[in-house]
Amino acid sequence: MARSSRDRPAHSYAAEMGMGREEIQRRKEWLEITPQDEERIRSLHTLAHEYADEVIDDLYRHFLTFPEVADFFKETSVLDHVKAMQRDYFVRLTGGNYDDAYVEERLKIGAVHERVGVDVKWYLGAYNHYIRFVGAKIFESMEDRPEEALATYFALQKLIYLDIGLAIDTYVFQRERTIRMQQEAIRELSTPVLQVREGLLILPIVGAIDSQRALQLTEALLASIARTRARVVVIDITGVPAVDSLVANHLVQTVEAARLMGATAILTGISPEIAQTLVTLGLSLGQMRTVGDLQGGIEEAERLLGYRVTKVGRPEDSYPADG
Amino acid sequence: MAVPILRQGDVLIASIQSAPTDEDLRLLQETLVERIGRYRTRGVVIDVTLMDVMDSYACRTLRSVGQMARLRGAETVLVGIQPDVAFSMVQLGLRMEGVHTALDLDAGLSLLRARLASRQRPSGGDGAPPHQ
Numbered sequence: 001m002a003r004s005s006r007d008r009p010a011h012s013y014a015a016e017m018g019m020g021r022e023e024i025q026r027r028k029e030w031l032e033i034t035p036q037d038e039e040r041i042r043s044l045h046t047l048a049h050e051y052a053d054e055v056i057d058d059l060y061r062h063f064l065t066f067p068e069v070a071d072f073f074k075e076t077s078v079l080d081h082v083k084a085m086q087r088d089y090f091v092r093l094t095g096g097n098y099d100d101a102y103v104e105e106r107l108k109i110g111a112v113h114e115r116v117g118v119d120v121k122w123y124l125g126a127y128n129h130y131i132r133f134v135g136a137k138i139f140e141s142m143e144d145r146p147e148e149a150l151a152t153y154f155a156l157q158k159l160i161y162l163d164i165g166l167a168i169d170t171y172v173f174q175r176e177r178t179i180r181m182q183q184e185a186i187r188e189l190s191t192p193v194l195q196v197r198e199g200l201l202i203l204p205i206v207g208a209i210d211s212q213r214a215l216q217l218t219e220a221l222l223a224s225i226a227r228t229r230a231r232v233v234v235i236d237i238t239g240v241p242a243v244d245s246l247v248a249n250h251l252v253q254t255v256e257a258a259r260l261m262g263a264t265a266i267l268t269g270i271s272p273e274i275a276q277t278l279v280t281l282g283l284s285l286g287q288m289r290t291v292g293d294l295q296g297g298i299e300e301a302e303r304l305l306g307y308r309v310t311k312v313g314r315p316e317d318s319y320p321a322d323g
Numbered sequence: 324m325a326v327p328i329l330r331q332g333d334v335l336i337a338s339i340q341s342a343p344t345d346e347d348l349r350l351l352q353e354t355l356v357e358r359i360g361r362y363r364t365r366g367v368v369i370d371v372t373l374m375d376v377m378d379s380y381a382c383r384t385l386r387s388v389g390q391m392a393r394l395r396g397a398e399t400v401l402v403g404i405q406p407d408v409a410f411s412m413v414q415l416g417l418r419m420e421g422v423h424t425a426l427d428l429d430a431g432l433s434l435l436r437a438r439l440a441s442r443q444r445p446s447g448g449d450g451a452p453p454h455q
Contacts, residue, residue: 218413222406229426253413260409262402262425262434 013107014100017173019166024103031162033098037155041094044152047137048094052087055133059086059126069122090130093159106163110170123167127160183212191217193224200301201230201263204294206239214250218257225261232304233258234297238269248283255288264289264304268297326351328358334366334435335359335397336428341373348384355388359395366435367392370428372403382417389422398438399423402431 014020060083063069073079089109092102113123135153142149186207194202203221221233235254237243243251255265266289270278278285291297302309326347329336335358337351355367369385371377389399400423404412412419423438425431 218410219406222409225426226406229430231426231430256418257409257413260401260404260412260419260424261406262404262430 012104013111013170014104017107017169019100019103019107019169021100024100027162027165028098031158031165033155033158033162037158038096038098040152040155041159042096044134044138044156045091045094045096047141048091048134051133051137052091055090055130056083056087058133059129062129063122063125086126093130093156093163098159098162103166106166107170110167111174113167114171114174120168120171124164127164131157131160191220193220195224195228195230196298197302197305197307199229199231199305200298201225201228201233202236202294202298203233204236204239208241209243209247209250211246211250214247214254218250218254221254222257222261225258225263230263232301233263233265234294234301235265235267236269236294236297237267237274238271238294240269240274243274243277245281245283248278248281248285252285252288266291266297266300268292268294326354328354330358330362330364333362333364333439334368334432335362335364336368336370338370338372339374341375343374343381345380348381352384352388352391356391356395359392359397364397365439367397367399368428368431368435369399369401370403370431371401371408372405372427374408375405377404377408377412377417379415379417382412382419386419386422398435400425400431400435403427 139149258265268291392399402425425434
C-alpha cells in the first residue's frame with residue numbers, strides 16, 4: 001500500500017488535509033511518542049508477524065457475530081481481501097518509520113473506510129481488539145521483564161492513538177468535503193436574474209438566504225444590471241422561508257447597491273410571518289419600495305418605466321384568426 | 324491629474340480618471356461649484372466609470388458636490404459606478420444618499436433631462452423616471 005501511494009504522488013491525502021511534516025511532528029509530541037517508543041514498537045515486529053493471522057482471524061470471528069458486518073462480507077472473496085489488507089495494516093503498525101509516508105498510508109486507509117461506510121465505531125473496535133490481543137502477547141513474551149513490557153505496551157498505545165486521531169480526522173475531512181460539495185451544488189442551482197421587459201429585471205429568491213448566498217445574489221444582480229441596462233429590479237422573496245436581521249440587512253445592501261448603479265429595486269412577496277418578524281424585531285425596510293406580490297411589483301415597475309399594459313378585447317379574441 | 328469638466332448646454336460633465344488623488348477630488352468639487360454659477364448650469368453629471376476603487380473620501384466628496392450643487396440650483400447625477408465598486412461600497416457601508424445615480428452617461432443625461440423638464444412643468448411631474 002505504501003508503494004502504491006508513492007507511485008502516484010499526484011494525489012496526497014496528507015497534502016489535501018494540510019498534514020505536513022510539522023503537523024505530524026506536533027501530533028507525535030502531543031502524544032509524547034519518543035524515539036525509544038518507536039524502537040520498542042519496532043522490536044515487536046517479529047512478534048506481530050508471527051501472530052498476525054491469528055489476531056486478524058480472531059478479530060473477524062468477533063466482528064462477524066454482528067449481522068450488519070456479516071451482511072457486508074457475504075462474499076468470501078471480499079472477506080479474504082479485506083483480511084489480507086487488515087493483516088498488512090496490522091503488521092505495518094510495528095513496521096518502523098512513523099513518518100509522512102506512514103501518515104499518508106493511514107489517511108488513505110481512513111478515506112477508503114469512510115467511502116465504503118465503515119463507521120468510526122468499527123474502527124475503534126478493531127483498535128481495541130488489536131491492543132488487547134497484542135498487549136497480552138507482549139506481557140507473555142516479556143514475562144521476566146514486566147517494566148519493559150509495560151513501556152512497550154504504552155508505546156504501542158501511543159501509536160494506536162496517533163492512528164485513531166488520523167483516522168477520525170480523515171472521516172471529518174471527508175464529511176466536510178461532502179458538505180462543501182453539496183453547498184456548491186446548491187449554490188449552482190442558485191438564483192437566476194430574469195429580464196421581463198426592456199429595463200426590467202426580476203430576481204426571484206427561493207430558499208434560505210445566508211451571507212454567502214446574499215453576496216452571490218447581489219453580485220449576479222449587479223452584473224445583470226450592467227449588462228441589460230436595467231432601470232428597475234423586482235426582488236421577490238415569496239420563496240424565502242425566514243428573514244432575520246442579517247438577511248434584512250443583506251436585502252437593504254442589495255437594494256442600495258442596485259441604486260448606486262442607477263436601478264430602483266422593488267421588494268415583493270413579504271409573507272405575513274416575515275412582516276410580523278420584521279416589525280417585531282424592529283427592523284424597518286424603511287426606504288425600500290415594497291409591493292405585496294410579484295404581480296403588483298411588476299405593475300409598479302411598468303408604471304415607473306412608463307409602460308402601459310392594455311388588454312385588447314376578450315381572451316378568445318387574442319387567438320390568431322384565419323386569413 | 325485634474326478632472327476635465329466639459330460643458331454641454333446647461334449641463335456640466337465631469338469625467339473622473341481611474342485613480343484620482345484626494346487633491347484632484349477637492350479641486351473638482353471647488354471648480355464644479357464655481358462653474359455652476361458661472362455657466363448658469365442646471366445639471367451636473369459626474370462619470371466614475373473609470374474608477375475601480377471608491378474610498379470613503381471620494382464618496383464623501385462626491386456626496387458633498389451633490390449637496391453643494393443643489394444649493395447652487397443644479398441637480399447632480401452620478402453615473403458609471405461599476406458592479407464591483409457598488410458591491411464593495413455597500414459592504415463598507417459607504418452611502419451615497421441624496422445623489423441621483425444612473426447606469427452610464429447616456430442614462431444619466433436622460434435622467435437629468437427628465438428631471439429638469441419635470442421641474443419646468445410642475446403640473447405634469449409624473450413622467451419622471453424612477454429615481455428619487
